[in-house]
Structure formats: structure tokens, C-alpha cells
Amino acid sequence: MRQASTTLTIESRGKGLTDFTRDVVAWVREQRLEEGLLTLFCRHTSASLLIQENAAPEVRTDLADYFERIAPEGDHYAHDDEGPDDMPAHLRAALTQTHLAIPLFDGRLVLGTWQGIYLFEHRRRPHRRTIAMHLIGE
Amino acid sequence: MRQASTTLTIESRGKGLTDFTRDVVAWVREQRLEEGLLTLFCRHTSASLLIQENAAPEVRTDLADYFERIAPEGDHYAHDDEGPDDMPAHLRAALTQTHLAIPLFDGRLVLGTWQGIYLFEHRRRPHRRTIAMHLIGE
């Protein structure tokens, strides 16, 4: 059994979903494991991770719109140190995932055909986000 | 240290929760590990996974009703390729889990007395869903 670790840097362009499936798949392939478990961990509380449909781009728009409605910006939060998008960012992170785990079978992640791995940026401004990746298996 | 992997197929009956704890527990027991980590991964973006209370059936009804309200069907989505239940299915998946991880102590999953493992189907029609299972330990 062995393990491998790395950190991925993703430059978000402000609010919305960034597909980074390709980067994950490429790194996993380099490790040459046949069977195992991949874990992704987002080192931030105002961005999060999501596995979502990778075909229709409207899904990403609808998703972003939805979280804008369900955890709206506004003046009703006690915490607004970094502006009106600060607290809603934490709420949206709480409603989605800080980490993801994906098994590896036959040398490939078991992602379904329509599944992509996304960084969900919750702040208005672009941010540099770091994702820790850990793989264990053989 | 060793690992084991398999794929479970679950036939959903349309929207709602299907308890498949028994299938998971049976497979884990067959692997005869004492200590380890189980990961379940749902290979779909319109169904998801949930650990929830397994005693009162009303909990499942209330849960389904709640997600019907909080991410309702409607004509306000850009994405509706597969009908009005398409986009809400993605939202409900985003709000719950694509994967679950459960440690194994003394040969048993550490599930609490009232915890069951559920597939949460978000589409109206019945679907055949596949769940990847990975176990590592010794």
C-alpha cells in the first residue's frame, strides 16, 4: 500500500463554478495506482467543492443563481468584516462540501459519465484557492 | 493493510429515500476487516447519499417534503433538458452528499443506533443507480 499527496492551486474568477476535473485526473494517473481512495480538501471557508453535471453549462448558472437566492447577500448578518458577500460565502460553503472523496477502481476514478469536480467560489472577487489532494492505495 | 472494492446497484422507485444499510453492512462483513474506512460514492448528479434516522418513517417523508419546498420544481430554471424535475434534482444533490465515509472499529461500522444509509433519488421516474464502495484497513 502506498500514498501520495499534493496541493493544487486554482485561480477563481469570482463567484461561480470552476471545473478542475482534468487536473485531478492527470495527477491521479501519474501516481499509477490500480485501486484506492482519493480525497480533495478545500483549505478555505468561503469557497467549497462540488461534484456536478459537466455537460450542460446552464446547470452551473442555475446552481450559482440558486445559492444566490437561498443564502443571499444583505444587511441582516452580524458578520460583514469583508463586505456583503462575506457571510453568505460561509453559508454557501456550509451547505456544500469542504472535502470530496472518490474511490479509484482499475486505475481510474469512479466518476460517472456526467460527473465533474468543481471549485465553488463564493466571493465576488477572484481568489487563489488551494486544494489538498491525498491518494492512498496500490 | 488491504483494500476491497465493489459496485452496488440500487433500483429507486422515483423521488424519495431508499435504505440500503443492510447491503452495505453485509458486504463489509464479508471482507473480514477489524479496523478501517468505508467510502460510498454515488455515480450520479441527480441522486445523492444521506445518513439519516432509521426508526420513524415520517422522518423520510418530512425530509422529502422539505427538499421539495427548498429546491422546488418550476419554470424558473435555464436547464430543463429532461423536464421540470431535472434542475431541482441537481440542486438537491448539491445540498446533500455525493459520498459518505464511515470508519470501521472492532469489525463493525461505527454507525449510531439510529443511523441508516440512504440513497436519495431526486428524479420522478425510477432509476437504476450505482454506488461504488471502497474499504481499506486490516
Added chain:
Amino acid sequence: MRQASTTLTIESRGKGLTDFTRDVVAWVREQRLEEGLLTLFCRHTSASLLIQENAAPEVRTDLADYFERIAPEGDHYAHDDEGPDDMPAHLRAALTQTHLAIPLFDGRLVLGTWQGIYLFEHRRRPHRRTIAMHLIGE
């Protein structure tokens, strides 16, 4: 490769977030691993886990208030065996996490500077909650 497991008991003081990062970090350090994966699992369906910002206490208040609004107590649930905070507790658990996974690099959890590990109690009364911890690596 080796693994270690333990159970942590946390006394909640009723609804709200309890930071237990310190307990987790202390236990992980004692295991003296350099690289690996930590998994935390909450053995309850009316409490959950969350990684959130650990600096401003207002974030915890806003978070608690938000979940009070988005999954409110009320008389519109079929399930109320244990009172009006029973079903909302399950909903809030479904919207957050039953488990968390955090990789370990260079002998330390990869938590970001502002990330803390929280137990999110959803019941009004104080409860004794148990969290299973599993660590694998070397």
C-alpha cells in the same frame, strides 16, 4: 502503513457550534504520522459536523441563525416525537455533514489558517455526542 482509531465525546450546550479542533489536533499529533488521512464521523442524526471560520464569533451566530430560518421549528412536520426541534434537527443534519475527511501532510492536518472543526448541535437541550475518529497513513 498503519491506522489508529478512537472515540471523542463532546458535551454540547444545546443548539449551536462547538469548536473541537484542539482535541482533534492533539490526538492526531500523538499518533506521530507524517502523511495520511483523518476521518471524523458523527454518530447522531440530530447533530452534525462542519468546517468553518474560526476567527470571528459572529460567523457562528449568523450560521446558527441561518439554519434556524432555513429549516425552522414549526407544526408542519409529520415527525415530532421528541418535540418541535426534532425534525428541524434532522433537516439541518441533512444540509450539513455527518463526516469530515482531512488529509495530513508533513505531520500536520492541512486545515487552512481560518478553518476550525465544529460540532453543530441541532437540539435545544445539551447532549453528549460521540465522534468516531480514524487515521490512516505512515
